[in-house]
Amino acid sequence: MTPVAGLDQVMPDLERLLSFDTTSSNSNLELLRYVDERCQEYGVPTEFIYDESGRKANLLVTVPAADGRTAGGVMFLGHTDTVPIEGQAWTHDPFSPTVHKGRIYARGAADMKAFCACAVAAIPVFAQVTRLSEIPQPRSPKFPTRERTSL
Incomplete structure (x- = not known):
C-alpha cells in the first residue's frame, strides 16, 4: 500500500487552511472552496451542505471504494471554525502561519x-x-462549519 502523505505534503495545505479567517462569526466558504478544488484535482466528489444563511457550509468528501460504493467505510471529521481573537495578545498575525522552533x-x-x-x-x-x-x-473526510455541528 502507498505510504500516507508526509509533512512536506501536509504543510502547503496546512499553511493555506490556517490563512483563512474562519472565526465562528465569519463565513467558511472560501476555505471549503479551497478544499473542494484540491478534491477536484483528484476526481474526488464533494457535496456542500449550506446553513440557512448560505454564508457557511459543511463539506462532504467521499473517496469511493474500489467497487464504487460510497456507503460505509471510514469517516474523518474536522471542524473549520475558530474562536475569536479579540482580547488575545498575539505577537504576529494569527491568520499568517509562522513556524518558530519547529x-x-x-x-x-x-x-x-x-x-x-x-x-x-x-x-x-x-x-x-x-x-x-x-x-x-470508502473514505469520507467531512469538514463541518462548526465544532459541534451534527452531520
Whole structure:
C-alpha cells in the first residue's frame, strides 16, 4: 500500500487552511472552496451542505471504494471554525502561519485545521490506492462549519 502523505505534503495545505479567517462569526466558504478544488484535482466528489444563511457550509468528501460504493467505510471529521481573537495578545498575525522552533503558530493550528490539512493531504493517496483496488471501503473526510455541528 502507498505510504500516507508526509509533512512536506501536509504543510502547503496546512499553511493555506490556517490563512483563512474562519472565526465562528465569519463565513467558511472560501476555505471549503479551497478544499473542494484540491478534491477536484483528484476526481474526488464533494457535496456542500449550506446553513440557512448560505454564508457557511459543511463539506462532504467521499473517496469511493474500489467497487464504487460510497456507503460505509471510514469517516474523518474536522471542524473549520475558530474562536475569536479579540482580547488575545498575539505577537504576529494569527491568520499568517509562522513556524518558530519547529512549531507552527496560527489560529486553528492545534484545533483543528492541522487535522483537516492531514485529511486534505491524504485525499490523493486514498484516490490513488482506491483506483489500484487496495481500499475495499470508502473514505469520507467531512469538514463541518462548526465544532459541534451534527452531520
